[in-house]
Amino acid sequence: MEDPLGIVDGIVDWFGRTPWADPGEAFGASSHVDVWQPDPPDDWFGKPQLKGWSPWRALGGKIVGSPSAVSLNKFGINVFARGIDDRLWQKWWAQGGGWSGWVRHEDQGFKLGSAPVVAVAGTESAQSVQIFVRGADGGCWVRTKYEQEGEWRLWHSLGGKLVGAPTVASAIVETGKVSQTSVFVRGVDNIVYEKTWTQTIGPDSIKEEWGNNWTPHESHWLEDGFKLDSSPAASYSGKGNEILLAANSDSGQPFVKKRRETSKQIHSKEADYELTTREWDRNWTPLGGKILDAPFAWWSSVYAEAPDGRLFQNHQNLEDGWSGWKADNDDFLLGAPPSVSSNYMDRCNVFARGKDGQLWAKRWVD
Numbered sequence: 001m002e003d004p005l006g007i008v009d010g011i012v013d014w015f016g017r018t019p020w021a022d023p024g025e026a027f028g029a030s031s032h033v034d035v036w037q038p039d040p041p042d043d044w045f046g047k048p049q050l051k052g053w054s055p056w057r058a059l060g061g062k063i064v065g066s067p068s069a070v071s072l073n074k075f076g077i078n079v080f081a082r083g084i085d086d087r088l089w090q091k092w093w094a095q096g097g098g099w100s101g102w103v104r105h106e107d108q109g110f111k112l113g114s115a116p117v118v119a120v121a122g123t124e125s126a127q128s129v130q131i132f133v134r135g136a137d138g139g140c141w142v143r144t145k146y147e148q149e150g151e152w153r154l155w156h157s158l159g160g161k162l163v164g165a166p167t168v169a170s171a172i173v174e175t176g177k178v179s180q181t182s183v184f185v186r187g188v189d190n191i192v193y194e195k196t197w198t199q200t201i202g203p204d205s206i207k208e209e210w211g212n213n214w215t216p217h218e219s220h221w222l223e224d225g226f227k228l229d230s231s232p233a234a235s236y237s238g239k240g241n242e243i244l245l246a247a248n249s250d251s252g253q254p255f256v257k258k259r260r261e262t263s264k265q266i267h268s269k270e271a272d273y274e275l276t277t278r279e280w281d282r283n284w285t286p287l288g289g290k291i292l293d294a295p296f297a298w299w300s301s302v303y304a305e306a307p308d309g310r311l312f313q314n315h316q317n318l319e320d321g322w323s324g325w326k327a328d329n330d331d332f333l334l335g336a337p338p339s340v341s342s343n344y345m346d347r348c349n350v351f352a353r354g355k356d357g358q359l360w361a362k363r364w365v366d
Helices: 011-015
Strands: 063-070 076-083 088-094 117-121 128-134 140-146 156-159 162-174 178-187 192-201 206-210 233-236 243-248 254-267 272-280 292-298 301-305 311-317 339-341 347-353 359-365
Touching: 063 117, 063 339, 063 347, 076 128, 076 347, 117 162, 117 178, 128 162, 128 178, 140 178, 162 292, 178 243, 243 292, 243 301, 254 301, 292 339, 301 339
Parallel strands: 162 233, 233 292
Antiparallel strands: 063 076, 076 088, 117 128, 128 140, 140 156, 162 178, 178 192, 192 206, 233 243, 243 254, 254 272, 292 301, 301 311, 339 347, 347 359
C-alpha cells in the first residue's frame, strides 16, 4: 500500500516499520486495528457518493481529544491523533486501497500534552507536513517531514506556555517563492499568542526561519468584555491571505475575527511597486448560540460540538454574512470537537472522536 501523502517511496520510510506491525496496547485489545484491511469496493470513500452528507462511519482506535487530518492530493488522507498512551498515532486512506490500521510514530517516546494539529506547509518545490502539539512541558512543539528528506525530523520546541492544543494556518504567500505557517496558542494568561514560520525559495537555496518570540494579541483581543475560554482555531479563508480565527468565550458563545490583506500600487520616481498590508479586525464578531469546548475553523466556516453533542456548522458568504448554527441531522454524538479537511475541491471530510473513544468520519460532496 503506497503512502497517500506521496512524499516517500514506502511506508517503512515513514515509520520505520510496516502498517501490518502490531500497534501495541495503546488502543485496547478489542479495537481490531492491528492489521491493515482494505475497505470493500462500496466503501463510502471509494464509491461515487450522492450530493450531501454521508452517514458517520467508525474508523477504530481509542483516541484522546480531537483528531487532525491532511491531504496533499485527492488520492489520500492522513489522520493524526493522540492515543491513550499520549503518543502520536496515524492512519491513512489511499484511493483503491481503503483505510490502514493505526500506526504509532517511533519518535523517541515523545509524549503529547494535547491533541495534534497538522498542516501542509512550504512552497510546491519544498513541501512539508508539520505537526504541532502541546508537549508534556506545557510548551509548543513541532515535527516536520519534507518530501526531499524522506524521514521525519525530531520534535523541535517552539517554547512558550500554552493551555490546550495549538492551531495553525499555512499558505503560500508568493507563488513558488514564499510560504508562511502561523501558529496560534492560548497562553496561560488567556491571551492568544502567535509565532510565524517563513520559507523563502532563492535561486540556489531554501531559507527557513521561525520568529524569535511569541507575539501577544493583547492590544486588540481583550476588548468588549470578551474572555477567551478555549484553544483558538485558525484557517486561511481562501481569499488572498486572509486568516479566520475563532474561539469560544467564557459565556459559551463563539467569536471570530479576521486578519485581512489589502494591496495597492505605489508609484514613485524610483520605481513602481505593490504595497501589501495585513491587519487584524479590531473587534471580535459574535456568532451567537453556544458550543462546547473549542471550535474548528475551515476556510470560511466554523465547526463545533453543539450543546447536545451533535455536529454544529456555521458558514460565511460575502452576501449574507454568517448562516447561523445548523446541527447535524442524525443522532451521532461527538466525544470531542471535530476537525475538517478536504482531499478534493467538492469534498469536505469531518473527523471526530465519538463517545466510544473511536475515530469517526463523515463526508460532504457538493
